[in-house]
Amino acid sequence: MEEPGGSERGRAGKPARRHVVAAAVRLFDGAGYEATTMDGIAAASGVSRRSLFRHFGSKEDILFAEHDELFETVTRYLEATPGDDPAATVCAAARMVFQAYVDVPEITVPRYRLVRAVPRLRDREIAMTARYQGAFSRYLARGETTGPRVLAGEALAASVIAAHNHVLRSWLHDPDQPVPWARFDRAMEFVTRSLGAMLRSSGQTAAAGESPRDTVLVAVYPSSTGGTDVLRRVSEALGEGPG
Amino acid sequence: MEEPGGSERGRAGKPARRHVVAAAVRLFDGAGYEATTMDGIAAASGVSRRSLFRHFGSKEDILFAEHDELFETVTRYLEATPGDDPAATVCAAARMVFQAYVDVPEITVPRYRLVRAVPRLRDREIAMTARYQGAFSRYLARGETTGPRVLAGEALAASVIAAHNHVLRSWLHDPDQPVPWARFDRAMEFVTRSLGAMLRSSGQTAAAGESPRDTVLVAVYPSSTGGTDVLRRVSEALGEGPG
DNA sequence: CATAATTAGGCACGCAGTGCCAAAACGAAG
DNA sequence: CTTCGTTTTGGCACTGCGTGCCTAATTATG
Known part of the structure; x- marks a missing residue:
């Protein structure tokens, strides 16, 4: 039952955690999530059921x-x-x-x-x-x-x-x-x-004055703005920024 | 023949449903959600615990x-x-x-x-x-x-x-x-x-062809597009749309 | 080695949710 | 009103998650 520090040595931190998660994922994948019980995960991972809840809180939280x-x-x-x-x-x-x-x-x-x-x-x-x-x-x-x-x-x-x-x-x-x-x-x-x-x-207008030169140009106007007025404003905005 | 999770049964004219919901909300509000049990809701609303689950499927679903x-x-x-x-x-x-x-x-x-x-x-x-x-x-x-x-x-x-x-x-x-x-x-x-x-x-160009006349005009171009080119495209788009 | 502190395991309990079966309400004939 | 079939409801038992409590093991510390 007890296998402390034997098989899977991931990296620093808590290898036991990863080990439990891997075992749980394997069980979920094989038998389905609902059909897998916490007792099953406990048995498959070598940890007691109580400790499972202590560390992960719930069955979902394992995932x-x-x-x-x-x-x-x-x-x-x-x-x-x-x-x-x-x-x-x-x-x-x-x-x-x-x-x-x-x-x-x-x-x-x-x-x-x-x-x-x-x-x-x-x-x-x-x-x-x-x-x-x-x-x-x-x-x-x-x-x-x-x-x-x-x-x-x-x-x-x-x-x-x-x-x-x-x-x-x-x-x-x-x-x-x-x-x-x-x-x-x-x-x-x-x-x-x-x-x-x-x-x-x-x-209102996002391009005037502070146009983001190395990304894109975005010009937004209310529909009430006339077409020629839009053209004028775009022209102004471009006049301030680079070509 | 029961439907797990199928929560829609009565379409209209089910006052019992509302009555249960109201009772549950009252209990949740008074004693807290976790502390309120399904037995308590059943007792307060006058329906059996089993029927509660039958109609609503879960405690959350009552809310x-x-x-x-x-x-x-x-x-x-x-x-x-x-x-x-x-x-x-x-x-x-x-x-x-x-x-x-x-x-x-x-x-x-x-x-x-x-x-x-x-x-x-x-x-x-x-x-x-x-x-x-x-x-x-x-x-x-x-x-x-x-x-x-x-x-x-x-x-x-x-x-x-x-x-x-x-x-x-x-x-x-x-x-x-x-x-x-x-x-x-x-x-x-x-x-x-x-x-x-x-x-x-x-x-690329959002206004050409089908400019939304009663909402807004949005024109977006990559920064690589030259300023004069932008102006030309906007002009084209506006030429097709209304003034 | 002894002792205090932290952590894991065992046990029992409450409660959500489900399957199963019996009782009751409902509805349509006769 | 009675009888039969259908539908809804209630009661019961069971599984399984999540938790509180207590004991055992492990580790840290003097």
Whole structure:
């Protein structure tokens, strides 16, 4: 029964944890999530049932244990990064999450299968991504609790999460394909392009005065603005920026 | 012949359902969610424990029962609405959800308190909104399963949900205030303005050919595009549209 | 080696959720 | 009103998650 420090030596930290997670994933994958009991996981991993609950709290949490650690890493990253370019920072954070997924396909791929099959786990996964979204929103709001900037931040956070999930899902469907980093970056650029500019000056014209020269140009006008007026404003904006 | 999880049975005219929900909310509010047992709800509402599970499936589902009905209403609305202006349709659907919330504050307000206090219920609420987001994404994708339009649709759906939640939360904090319909519509306009146009022709030039005359004009170009080239393209796009 | 502190294991309990079967309400003939 | 078939409801027992409590093992410390 007792096998202390014998078989699987992962790396520094807690190898026992990983060992339990691997055993649980194997059982879930084989017999199904609902059919696998905590007693079964305890027997397969060599840990007592009581200790399982002590360390992971619940059956679901065994699957999402390292996801929690990742979330803490990301939040620490956000706290440590000054808000020079909040949109870019949030995209970088999303990139960290994406990287963490593709780094351990032996965990994330079977988990994805389970998440799609079991509604309870699906809700749990969604709740996890919602936590990221909340952290992103808070970072983008930068202390403000009201005003249009908050809305813009929440919309951008939601879009960044959506874009992340979009690319991640496509990779999870085909984990043998090369990791689509380019598609990921393009997706991030897509959402940043439209909503990121709104963050700076929320609402009317985003290009005038502070056009981002090495990324893109975004021009937004109310429909009430006449066509010639739009053309004039674009011309002005381009006149200030470089060619 | 019982249906596990199938929570819709009586369509209209089931006062017993509402009665049970009201009793449960009262108990949750008084003694806390965890401390309230199904036996207690059964005793307080006058139905047997077994029938509680039969009709609602789980303890959580008692709180979110009518939320499920609302979701079906919304999906039916989407299915019945042709995709003339998908972004506007999705915003209208979000408006239906918002309306359903503010229509029954005696349910939604105490539920909001519970959701904020109990992590389990919070996850459930998030999962509910995710279902809406999925339905919106599917509607915006219009059958396509790949390509940039899908990404744009998912980002827009996520933003619409975020905007909806943003305004809804502010009202839930102060339900005695008048319902902020204007703020809701402005929030929807905000996210539609930036991402909605992307939906039509995703990525490069959004205005050419089918400029939305009664909403907004959004023009997006890569930074590599020369300024004069941008000006020329905008001019072309405006030449086709109205002045 | 002795002792205090931390950690794991064993045990029992509460409660959500389910399957099964019996009792009751319902509805349509006769 | 009675009788039969259907549908709904209630009662009971059972599985399994999650927890509190206590004891045993392990480790740290003097």
